[in-house]
Amino acid sequence: MQTKKENIREDILRAAQKEFLLHGYEAASMRVIAKKANTTLGNIYHYFPNKEAILSDILKEPLEKLSKLVEGHLALEVNVYTMEEMLDALRGMDDLSNYEEFQYVLDERLLILFDLRTTRYVEEREHFIKKFKCHMAWHLGLEDSDSPYIDILTSTFISCIRHVLLEHKDSEDAQKEFIKVFKMLCTGLAVNGEKL
Template identity: 85%
Template sequence: MQTKKESIREEILRAAQKEFLLHGYEAASMRVIAKKANTTLGNIYHYFPNKEAILSEILEEPLEKLSKLVEDHLELQVRAYTMDEMLDAIREMDDLSNYKEFQYMLDERLLILFELRTTRFIEAREAFVKKFKNHMAWHLGMEDSDSPYIDILTSTFISCIRHVLLEHKDTEDAQKEFIKVFKMLCTGLVVNEQKL
């Protein structure tokens, strides 16, 4: 009996994730989620007290992975790299298996996180964005992580991730596209920095 209950719970989560991706968290309907999960609205509330509890369950893993990504990557922030070293590293990047932390960026649940307009998860997203901006500023040797240039780079990076996740459902294709877009973005930054 317990296995069946767990399967209903998982089906609710799957249906909710699809609904959140399709319509956004705020516009997602609990009735539609129940219908897509082949259960009743009352049964959903047996498993989850509210819609935010479902969101919390869906975002738990990607938020943990983002946190690990930031931790792991920021550990490498021991010394500044020369532009040539950065260009060499970017040119050699051809397989994400060598860059496990970047694979965390290819979780479609991040699309839900990026689009949130309410809930406590906005704070988690903004904390990640702030760390990313600080790291970008460090890479570029800028003291002001609130610079409009850092804002533009951050928005561009998030837009690139959004593009890859929306346009490439196949994991291998998504990884190739992410590498391509990441290389293009980073190479442009490095080349631009060399010209300055």
């Protein structure tokens, strides 16, 4: 009986994730989620007290991985790399299997996080974005992480992730495309950073 209950719970989460991706969290209907999960609205509330509890369950793993990526990558700020070292590292980046942390950004559940307008997760998303902006400022040798240039780079990076996740459903294709856009973005930063 426990297996059946867990299957229903997983069906609800899968249906909710699809609905959140399609219509956004705020516009997603609990009735539609119930219908797509082949269960009743009342049964959903047996497993989850509200829609935000479903969102919490969906975002738990990607947020943990994102936190691991941010903390691990930001720890590297103690090492200062020359532009040539960065460019060499980018030239050698052909496969994300050597860069486990970058695979964390290829989780389509992050699209839900990017699009949230309400809930406590907006604040958490902004926390990650602020850390990313500080890191970009560090890479570019800028003291002001609130620079409009950093805002543009941050928006571009998020747009690149969004593009990869929406346009490349096959994980191998998504990884190749991510490497391509990541190299383009970083190579431009490296070249422009040398001019600063």
